[in-house]
Amino acid sequence: MMGSENYAEWQEAIHKPLVVSAMLEDYRAGLTIDRYHEEADQAAGRRLDTPLLVLWSLRDDLEQLYGDPLKIWRNWAYNVRGQGIDSGHHIAEEAPDELSSVLTAFLPNAVDTRAR
Secondary structure (H helix, E strand, O other), X not given: OOOHHHHHHHHHHOOXXXXXXXXXXXXXXXXXXXXXXXXXXXXXXXXXXXXXXXXXXXXXXXXXXXXXXXXXXXXXXXXEEEEEEOOOOOHHHHOHHHHHHHHHHHHHHHOOOOOO
């Protein structure tokens, strides 16, 4: 569960027309212009070369709908790591300790300290 404090904030946000509009525009962009840009990047062979951490909810249906998230992201990046988190959709709110542990283990190794 998200927790009562976070749920209250979410409820407040979804009753603000500008917030709802922004949320819908983000989804719209994901289905239109973002998708075209991503397809162009893939066609040109462009992929992320920075370490990428992919996290997903084990209680969502993401894997059933789309397959292995790591396999999907390996089409977009060279250095992909990740794991499922035992939570629902709202990972940060539902599993903050597990998320924090995964992030603090990943981030120090993801930073390239060499001079550019």
